[in-house]
Amino acid sequence: MRLKDKVSIITGSASGIGEATAIKFAAEGAKVVVCDVNQAGVDQVVAALVAGGADAVGFVVDVTKPDTIAAMVAAVKEKYNRIDVLVNNAGITQDAQLFKMTEDQFDRVIDINLKGVYNCTKAVVDTMIAQNSGVILNASSVVGVYGNFGQTNYAATKFGVIGFVKTWAKELGKKGIRANAVCPGFVATPMVKAMPEKVLQGMEEKVPMRRLAQPSEIASVYAFLASDEASYINGAAIEVTGGLTL
Numbered sequence: 001m002r003l004k005d006k007v008s009i010i011t012g013s014a015s016g017i018g019e020a021t022a023i024k025f026a027a028e029g030a031k032v033v034v035c036d037v038n039q040a041g042v043d044q045v046v047a048a049l050v051a052g053g054a055d056a057v058g059f060v061v062d063v064t065k066p067d068t069i070a071a072m073v074a075a076v077k078e079k080y081n082r083i084d085v086l087v088n089n090a091g092i093t094q095d096a097q098l099f100k101m102t103e104d105q106f107d108r109v110i111d112i113n114l115k116g117v118y119n120c121t122k123a124v125v126d127t128m129i130a131q132n133s134g135v136i137l138n139a140s141s142v143v144g145v146y147g148n149f150g151q152t153n154y155a156a157t158k159f160g161v162i163g164f165v166k167t168w169a170k171e172l173g174k175k176g177i178r179a180n181a182v183c184p185g186f187v188a189t190p191m192v193k194a195m196p197e198k199v200l201q202g203m204e205e206k207v208p209m210r211r212l213a214q215p216s217e218i219a220s221v222y223a224f225l226a227s228d229e230a231s232y233i234n235g236a237a238i239e240v241t242g243g244l245t246l
């Protein structure tokens with residue numbers, strides 16, 4: 001119960017790593033706020049959490065639309081009167097090599113993966129400052145440290161959210177708020193499973209552990225970073241890759 005009663009907002013939590021993080025946080029005693037553009041997914045995840053005895057609520061939030069974020073934050077404050085953790089997990093890919101990438105592909109990924117993180121954090125930061133406590137966690141990627149073929153837009157966002165946490169660590173540390181990023185390698189989620197079997201096999205062969213990560217293995221790292229066990233970790237970008245980059 002490392003997150004007992006911690007009010008935790010998790011974006012993009014209708015699927016994949018976000019859903020696994022919601023499940024893990026609930027198991028650790030958090031009050032979980034499930035946010036996603038996918039209404040059916042939100043309903044399903046919340047129903048499963050509540051059936052398991054958790055305190056969970058769901059909101060349809062589009063991280064590119066500040067009005068939907070503001071409505072969720074207002075409702076969370078009304079219900080719980082505080083916000084302890086924000087996991088900025090929502091993200092997409094729209095891959096193409098630079099010479100083929102369209103402006104729409106570029107803008108869409110920047111809007112969700114980078115500006116969406118700014119939008120959500122901006123919406124909760126005043127509450128965390130007033131409490132003199134809070135944890136902000138951003139979904140980066142190994143691609144946000146090393147770049148990747150075909151991911152000009154995505155790589156820029158994943159480097160960018162590391163820039164955010166290093167800046168926020170400096171600005172907000174004295175206000176009792178920690179900010180960190182998690183950089184997973186390849187994780188078996190709908191985002192990755194959509195890739196051709198041959199590409200997936202190639203990915204597994206590159207990892208010394210010869211397998212993809214399970215979403216729960218990334219969720220565990222978020223749970224640790226959100227907990228008081230990580231009380232002196234601030235401004236870090238933690239790689240969780242199974243040794244992929246060695």
Ligand code: NAI
Nearest residue numbers: 012015016017037062063090091139141184186187189191
């Ligand atoms: P996923 O596609 O399974 O889940 C992403 C969720 O974000 C979906 O439920 C989707 O509906 C939601 N979402 C998309 N646009 C949204 C928006 N505008 N507002 C709110 N929610 C929105 O993806 P996955 O794999 O679980 O990825 C989660 C995060 O982890 C992403 O930021 C991704 O870039 C990052 N990541 C994933 C890796 C992987 O191998 N799967 C590796 C490294 C990082």
